[in-house]
Amino acid sequence: xxxVLLLLVVVLLFGAVAxxxxxxxxxxxxGDGLLVNVWGEQELNVAIAVRPxxxxxxxxxxxxxxxxxxxxxxxxxxxxxxxELVRNPIVTVSVTQVRNNSVTVHGAGVQAAVVPLERSTTLxxxxxxxxxxxxxxxxxxxxxxxxxxxxxxFTGLFVKGETENDVALQPGDRIFxxxxxxxxxxxxxxxxxxxxxxxxxxxxxxxxxxxxxSFNKFADRNNTVIVRHDGVEKKSxxxxxxxxxxxxxxxxxxxxxxxxxxxxxxxxx
Numbered sequence: 001x002x003x004v005l006l007l008l009v010v011v012l013l014f015g016a017v018a019x020x021x022x023x024x025x026x027x028x029x030x031g032d033g034l035l036v037n038v039w040g041e042q043e044l045n046v047a048i049a050v051r052p053x054x055x056x057x058x059x060x061x062x063x064x065x066x067x068x069x070x071x072x073x074x075x076x077x078x079x080x081x082x083x084e085l086v087r088n089p090i091v092t093v094s095v096t097q098v099r100n101n102s103v104t105v106h107g108a109g110v111q112a113a114v115v116p117l118e119r120s121t122t123l124x125x126x127x128x129x130x131x132x133x134x135x136x137x138x139x140x141x142x143x144x145x146x147x148x149x150x151x152x153x154f155t156g157l158f159v160k161g162e163t164e165n166d167v168a169l170q171p172g173d174r175i176f177x178x179x180x181x182x183x184x185x186x187x188x189x190x191x192x193x194x195x196x197x198x199x200x201x202x203x204x205x206x207x208x209x210x211x212x213x214s215f216n217k218f219a220d221r222n223n224t225v226i227v228r229h230d231g232v233e234k235k236s237x238x239x240x241x242x243x244x245x246x247x248x249x250x251x252x253x254x255x256x257x258x259x260x261x262x263x264x265x266x267x268x269x
Contacts, residue, residue, distance in 0.1 A: 027170045028066045029100025030054055039090040060085045071095055101171045108179035109136035124166045127158045137180035144174045182259035187212035189264035190219035199258040205239055206253045208262050220267035227261040
């Protein structure tokens, strides 16, 4: 009776470990501590750390690749190998210490960081935690795993709420978010401080000119042009900047779009 109860406990423990791996999909990495237990075979039990090459050495089995597998997957493999030594082996694999459990975030569009995965975490949850700003280029961002891109572009997921594209992160994943240059408005030409201004809703010609220090002494104020890229086409919009700044003609105070160039031409006199 005691043996039956003990067998039942081990089976339940095995089921709990398997369910946890299936639910959280934790992937074993180098440096992790593992406990391998074979019920009724004390000499085959071992507590071991995963080596930098991803391997572990298990009594009766030898070297086995543990890195990149979930505990359930490693349990299945060890059970198959130990079946050559033990009849119907009941094997459990537990992660006792987590060392390699982080993702790397980098790129000019986000604050670079190594982020620990303290629980099962999705890409959307991590992006919400990072809160990338307006300069993050979500269109060209990507998630890579073991050198292969598995998600390209985060706009649908993070901006449009297309959560069906969400994925669970795994230790060792890399998230790259480049800088989005077209979020700026560029003020150039005969102004005191030519500059790139981060775009925001409602940004106008007047605000951009004032941010750039207004016209310099060489400016042909009423010869201001907005250069705008509309798809593959480029168009120029004339603005009488002098009438706007000097006379308050707000009909000239056009709203700017991300990527616009405000160019103040120089006077020939």
